Amino acid sequence: MGITHARTVTLPVADLDRAGEFYTEVLGFAVVADRTVGPVRHLEVAPPGARTGFALSVAEQGCGHGIVLESDDVDGDCARLAAAGVHVEEPEDHPWGRQAGFTDPDGNAFVLAGPVPDGY
Known part of the structure; x- marks a missing residue:
């Protein structure tokens, strides 16, 4: 697997500024x-020096998969997960990088994401 670390955990909040x-x-x-x-x-926050941040997400904004796992090979990881029987969304390119979503057997949501492009 090309997954290197948990990059982001999404936390649902009622008010971004207050949170x-x-x-x-x-x-x-x-x-x-x-x-x-x-x-x-x-809006993403993290303890100083941490590799994992917390994305604060208001549900009405329509964002907020659970945990973002950084991968140095999103397409390869998607193929390996699909071969293991996991339903994986087709990888897509976004301004913040390539990513694809999937869920574990209990419905917990994950995002596989490539590194954030320079300048974003």
């Missing part, structure tokens, strides 16, 4: 990303 303040001002996390893509605002 962002809690994670940064109370817990001392750093803002990893705060950008708007179309109608969706992406």
